[in-house]
Amino acid sequence: MNDLALAAKTEAALKPKISAKGVDVYYADNHAIKNVDVNILDKTVTAFIGPSGCGKSTFLRCLNRMNDTIDIARIEGEILLDGEDIYDPKVDPVQLRAKVGMVFQKPNPFPKSIFDNVSYGPRIHGMARNKAELEEIVESALRRAALWDEVKDRLLAPGTGLSGGQQQRLCIARAVATAPEVLLMDEPCSALDPIATAQIEELIDELRQNYSLVIVTHSMQQAARVSQKTAFFHLGNLVEYGETGHIFTNPEDSRTEAYITGRIG
Amino acid sequence: MTDIAMPGAPRKGSLLVRDARTARRNAAEARFRTYGLIAVLLGLLALVVLVVSIIGNGASAFRQSYVTVPVTLLEEKLDKSGTRDPAVMAKVSTFGYAPLIAAGVQDAMDAAGIEIEGLSTKGAGGIVSKDAPAQLRDFVLSNPGLLGQTVDFTFLASGRIDGYFKGRVTAQTAALDKNVSPEQLLLADALKEAGALETRFNWSFITAPDASDQRPEAAGLGVAILGSFYMMLVVLALALPIGVAASIYLEEFAPKNRITDVIEVNISNLAAVPSIVFGILGLAIFINFAGLPQSAPIVGGLVLTLMTLPRIIIPSRAALQAVPPSIREAALGVGASKMQTVFHHVLPLAAPGILTGLIIGLGQALGETAPLLLIGMVAFVREYPSPPIDGIFDPATALPVQIFNWTQRSDPAFVERASGAIIVLLIFLLIMNLTAILLRRRFERRW
Numbered sequence: 267m268n269d270l271a272l273a274a275k276t277e278a279a280l281k282p283k284i285s286a287k288g289v290d291v292y293y294a295d296n297h298a299i300k301n302v303d304v305n306i307l308d309k310t311v312t313a314f315i316g317p318s319g320c321g322k323s324t325f326l327r328c329l330n331r332m333n334d335t336i337d338i339a340r341i342e343g344e345i346l347l348d349g350e351d352i353y354d355p356k357v358d359p360v361q362l363r364a365k366v367g368m369v370f371q372k373p374n375p376f377p378k379s380i381f382d383n384v385s386y387g388p389r390i391h392g393m394a395r396n397k398a399e400l401e402e403i404v405e406s407a408l409r410r411a412a413l414w415d416e417v418k419d420r421l422l423a424p425g426t427g428l429s430g431g432q433q434q435r436l437c438i439a440r441a442v443a444t445a446p447e448v449l450l451m452d453e454p455c456s457a458l459d460p461i462a463t464a465q466i467e468e469l470i471d472e473l474r475q476n477y478s479l480v481i482v483t484h485s486m487q488q489a490a491r492v493s494q495k496t497a498f499f500h501l502g503n504l505v506e507y508g509e510t511g512h513i514f515t516n517p518e519d520s521r522t523e524a525y526i527t528g529r530i531g
Numbered sequence: 532m533t534d535i536a537m538p539g540a541p542r543k544g545s546l547l548v549r550d551a552r553t554a555r556r557n558a559a560e561a562r563f564r565t566y567g568l569i570a571v572l573l574g575l576l577a578l579v580v581l582v583v584s585i586i587g588n589g590a591s592a593f594r595q596s597y598v599t600v601p602v603t604l605l606e607e608k609l610d611k612s613g614t615r616d617p618a619v620m621a622k623v624s625t626f627g628y629a630p631l632i633a634a635g636v637q638d639a640m641d642a643a644g645i646e647i648e649g650l651s652t653k654g655a656g657g658i659v660s661k662d663a664p665a666q667l668r669d670f671v672l673s674n675p676g677l678l679g680q681t682v683d684f685t686f687l688a689s690g691r692i693d694g695y696f697k698g699r700v701t702a703q704t705a706a707l708d709k710n711v712s713p714e715q716l717l718l719a720d721a722l723k724e725a726g727a728l729e730t731r732f733n734w735s736f737i738t739a740p741d742a743s744d745q746r747p748e749a750a751g752l753g754v755a756i757l758g759s760f761y762m763m764l765v766v767l768a769l770a771l772p773i774g775v776a777a778s779i780y781l782e783e784f785a786p787k788n789r790i791t792d793v794i795e796v797n798i799s800n801l802a803a804v805p806s807i808v809f810g811i812l813g814l815a816i817f818i819n820f821a822g823l824p825q826s827a828p829i830v831g832g833l834v835l836t837l838m839t840l841p842r843i844i845i846p847s848r849a850a851l852q853a854v855p856p857s858i859r860e861a862a863l864g865v866g867a868s869k870m871q872t873v874f875h876h877v878l879p880l881a882a883p884g885i886l887t888g889l890i891i892g893l894g895q896a897l898g899e900t901a902p903l904l905l906i907g908m909v910a911f912v913r914e915y916p917s918p919p920i921d922g923i924f925d926p927a928t929a930l931p932v933q934i935f936n937w938t939q940r941s942d943p944a945f946v947e948r949a950s951g952a953i954i955v956l957l958i959f960l961l962i963m964n965l966t967a968i969l970l971r972r973r974f975e976r977r978w
Contacts, residue, residue, distance in 0.1 A: 335863060337787055364866035374857035376876060386875070387865035437861070444865055 283308040283448060283478040284329060289343035291324055291333065298324050300502040301343075306448075306495075311470060311479045313493035313510065315486060317530065320499040322482045326450050329480065330366035331359040347448070364391050367446035371453040373433035375425035375440070380417050383425040383436055384408060387444035403443055411439035412469050431462025438469065449473065451481040455488065467492050486526055490514050498522045585953050591697045592951025595733035595748060596688035598659055598722065601642075602635035603681040604671060615675045625664035628671075632656050632663050632686070640718065643725035650714040658715050658722075660687035662742065662749035688728060690747040690944040692719045696730055699943055736951060740913045741933065747944030750937070752952055754912050758828050758927030759897060759959075761916065765832020765923060766839055766896050771889060773836075774843030778885075781844075782851040783873050802841035809838045810902030818906060825907035826926040828916065834906060835896040842892040843885075850884025851877060883974040890967035894960050900931040908932045930956045 282305035291299035299321045306312050306329075314322035324333070331352060333339040345352050352362050364387070375383050384404045387393075394400035404421070408414040413435040417428070425436050434454060441449055451470070455463040470492050473479060483489050489496055490510060497507040498519075506513060506522045517523040524530045544550065549557075606613065608627060610620050633656025640646070640655060647655075663686035671678065687693075691711035694700040702713045722728040739751025785791045813834035817823045823830050854877045862872040903909065909932045916925035928936070930952060937949040 330864070332860065332863065335859075360866050360868045362866075363864060367866075368860075368864035370857065370860055370864065372857055374855075374861040376858065376861060377880065386862075386867075390865075390867055390871055390875075440861075440865055 281308060282306060283348065284480075285346045286325075286328075287344045287346075289325070289328060289341065289345060291321070291328060291342075292340045293336070294338045298502055299328070302504040304497055304504060304507055306478060306480060308447075308478045309474060309476070310495055311474050311481060311493040312495040312497065313489035314480065314482045314497050314499060315484075315489050315525070316499035316505075317525065318484075321502040322497075322499045323452050325499065326452055326480060326482050329448070329450055330363050330368055332363075332368065334359055364444050365446055366448040366450060367441035367444060369434070369437050369441050369449065369451045369454050372457050373430055373437050375428070375433050375436050377424065377426050379422045380408075380425045380428070380436060381421040384439050384443045387440060391444055393445070407439040407443035408436075410442050410469075410473065411435045412465060412472075413439055429462075431458050431465060434458060434462065434466060435469065438466070438473075442473070446477065448478045448480065451479065453482050453484060456484060463488070486514070498525065500525070585950050585957070588947060589950025589952070589954045592736055592947045592954075593733055594697075594730050595736070596693040596696050596719075596728060596730045597685050598636070598639075598688050598728045599683055599685045600632065600635035600639045600659070600727065601681050602631055602667065602684050603638070604678050605631060606679045609671060610675070610678055615678070617672060617675065620672060620675065623668070625668055628664035628667045629656065632659050632667060632684075635684070636718075639722065639725075639727050643721070643727065645718065645721040645725065647714050647717050647721070650712075650718060654712060654715060655718060657711070658689055658692045658719055660689050660746060660748050662687055662746045687748045688719070690942060692716070692728075693730075693748050694944055695719060696723075697947070699947075736948075737955065740915065741911060741928070741936075742913075743911075744940055744942060747940070747942045747948060750945070750948055752930065752933060752955055754915055755928045755930045755933035755952070756955070757916055757922070758831070758908070758912075759929045761828035761919060761923045761927065762832040762835055762929060763893060763897060764919065765829060766835050766893060769832070769836040770839045770843055770892065774840050774889070774892075775847055775885060777840075778844045778847035778851060779873060779878070782848045783877065784869065798841045798844055802845060805901070806838050806899055807901040807905065809834050810905030812837065813902060813906050824924055824926070826910045826912065826928075827924050828927050828929075829923040830906045831903050831908050831929060832923065834902045835899060838899065838902065839892040839896045842895060843888050846888025846891070847881070847885045850881040850888065853884065854880045883971045886970045886974070887967045890963050890970070894963045894967075897959060897963070898931055898956065900929075900935055903929055903932045904935070909936055911936075930959070 284306040286302055286304045289299055289302045290297065302325060314326060316322050327333045328341055328345060333341060341353060347366065376386065381404055384407050385400050388400060388403045394403055405414060408417065413432060416432060425433065428436060455466050458466065467488065470479060470481065481492065493510045495508070496510040496513040498505045498513065500521050506517060506519045513522065514526060517526060521530065608631065609623055612619050633652050636655040636659060637652045666686065667684065689711070691700050691705070691708065692715065695716050700711065702716055705711045705713045705716050719728060736751050737756070738753045739749060740754045741751070742749035781791065781795065813830055817830045817833050818825055858876050858880065859872055862876045867875065908929050910926060910928060912926050912928050914926070916922035916927045934949050934952045934956065937945045937952065
């Protein structure tokens with residue numbers, strides 16, 4: 267790679283993919299997120315860490331408007347995806363969620379076949395003109411999720427019959443199949459054993475080549491292993507946001523330091 | 532950690548010795564189990580008594596005595612003009628046919644060499660059902676060519692003779708009964724001996740229409756079964772789409788506010804409204820206001836739809852609620868719209884529960900009597916309703932109403948009929964519930 271290309275890549279990486287400004291979230295009267303400003307970069311893994319109930323999952327769910335499904339949730343402020351306000355009344359959350367995919371804490375494959383699980387997104391978004399194209403999309407999504415070799419002979423078997431780690435990779439494949447630009451992961455490894463966790467983390471690192479990833483995690487080691495940027499949330503505030511190495515070795519805020527050294531949380 | 536004294540001392544004592552408290556707890560548990568067992572046994576006992584009494588009373592309704600007699604179709608009685616003109620022949624009423632049947636019975640007696648003292652020819656004819664002349668007349672009017680010949684006919688035996696073979700009538704009761712004489716019973720015995728009278732399975736109990744008070748042996752459930760079937764069609768066609776649509780809307784789409792709260796409470800209330808109230812509503816709205824015909828399955832079906840709706844909506848909503856939210860999140864997460872989420876993922880998973888609710892609701896509707904009484908379904912209907920869709924506007928009765936109707940009649944033969952009809956109704960309900968179970972097994976999926 268020559269210097270020019272490298273410079274262009276750095277330039278692209280520095281441009282914020284998602285930029286949140288003054289975001290407040292309320293659940294009825296509960297002020298869950300307080301005035302959060304954050305810029306999430308493209309082709310970067312951003313980790314959200316913090317103690318339980320600090321609002322990191324809530325904030326993550328704001329990024330693809332999953333909070334819309336909760337009647338009592340109310341969001342103020344501005345979240346821009348590539349400079350467009352995703353809470354603009356003209357935005358259809360369905361289109362947004364095709365661009366901003368999500369993987370959940372508990373593996374939640376549809377009770378259908380592996381093929382149907384992965385092909386569902388492309389099918390409803392009309393991404394394939396025929397069956398051959400659809401099969402191609404499914405294969406490439408499963409390959410990206412490092413699941414293809416394990417399931418290629420039983421694509422018609424139910425997705426719920428896979429092991430926990432395989433199910434979670436199936437969910438990642440399902441999210442990847444709709445060709446999103448951002449992938450949100452809400453504690454994707456909390457229900458998995460260390461081996462499956464290692465596979466998913468490896469996968470996250472590979473996916474970073476093409477996507478902007480945001481991962482919520484309770485494991486600080488995981489955050490340190492997979493992310494380049496880390497945001498520390500505490501009681502609904504974004505306390506500190508910066509380079510992962512910097513946050514873990516040289517935190518600026520005393521609360522961050524207390525959390526990563528295990529004194530609070 | 533500072534030293535904080537724990538309340539109470541550490542437990543001491545052998546594990547092999549049961550302390551008083553444990554013994555009391557175990558006794559309480561044993562008592563509770565006994566109560567439970569007694570409750571279950573009482574329930575089972577009640578069920579057994581019910582089934583035994585119904586089957587004991589009603590099973591005989593499915594068997595009926597038939598007499599086979601050679602009837603000579605005398606031309607001078609049935610077609611005096613000799614023109615074979617149907618219009619002229621139709622002028623001979625059933626009264627003209629009755630003596631021919633009596634003569635036929637006499638012929639059968641003569642052929643078998645039976646002689647019974649004190650039994651006239653007319654009396655001998657009395658062992659045949661009062662339905663027989665009508666059957667013979669219908670036959671002659673459609674086959675005028677057979678006039679003058681002798682044809683073997685199988686007629687229903689009269690209700691009392693049939694009752695004699697079922698143990699309901701004895702020589703003692705016959706002596707006090709003006710509808711039957713001890714001599715007729717002797718004749719019946721003799722004819723049975725000769726093979727001219729037999730008791731066999733009675734299809735016409737299921738297919739024939741109702742019959743009048745004097746002819747319990749001819750009464751059947753045909754019209755009632757058709758009427759019930761048509762009503763179920765109406766209920767299915769209306770309650771399924773309305774109920775499922777309402778529950779999907781309320782569960783998945785409706786905003787949670789005061790109005791939907793009120794609607795929810797009222798749906799639960801409607802499920803508890805006595806069914807006769809729906810009957811009054813049906814009478815006032817569908818018959819008096821909308822002008823639909825009385826006694827028609829369409830009105831019964833509409834009333835039962837109103838009654839069944841909450842009973843479908845409530846289990847359907849429960850089934851939708853039972854679908855794990857993770858499935859909804861998964862679908863929304865890949866960019867499915869609300870409606871795609873519901874129809875592609877939630878509804879298939881809730882389908883077994885919805886189907887079960889629907890079939891149980893239909894089963895309740897099938898057994899419902901009270902509202903049908905008010906809209907005139909408790910009628911004496913001998914005409915079969917036409918095939919659907921016109922048929923749902925024709926007068927008909929329904930199974931439970933037919934049972935109610937028969938229990939009102941004076942002839943003891945109708946007690947047997949009513950119990951037989953209950954068996955038919957229970958078989959239908961059993962089939963429906965079995966279908967519900969099978970469908971649930973078939974479509975239930977794990978996730």
